[in-house]
Amino acid sequence: MTEFQIQPHKEAYQEALLDRRWRELREAILDRDRHQCRSCGSQTSLHVHHRQYHRIKTTGIWIKPWEYPEYLLITLCHSCHQTGHQQFSIPIKDI
Template structure:
């Protein structure tokens, strides 16, 4: 039996069916990516650990996805790890990266809003903000609202 056949057999076992049911209930039987419900859904592993059975993962390692979103996730690289610790470290760093990006996007939005409130306009190519300051000097800012 090859790896795919073994995996398909594991997905028929009661342990997997029980785990999958809990994930579906947690996610309200709704695709977490597109928010569709009332359609066929999948219990998708966010990562894999070599040698682990499909149900031997913590709940946050799974998401409920519709057919289309499930296919999209599988077209992206699937992360494979040697241990749960490796996977947990990756998830932790991913959350830190996400938080840092959210902070940067919020700060960018505040800079750009501040420039707009001061009368800055996009150039004709939409590449930078331009405004005349209180001294009559033209000042230019990049798309992130930073002085150029």
């Protein structure tokens, strides 16, 4: 069983964020968003946030961080990212 089966365990997810494919996609999103938070405009402590998470309905395997379309990713500063996670749950879509 891979780390993305059943649920993306925090450690496995953090490890996936070190993958070259995620780093390249992350940089593309930061470039698209002009290296600033899309919520407040800050240019420090930037994160790329997934607007929703996907898992394969038949297997329960979670889609890897770099397999999402760019429109589901957004640049947020640490503060806005943290606030968003406190106020809203990220939708999970079975595909």
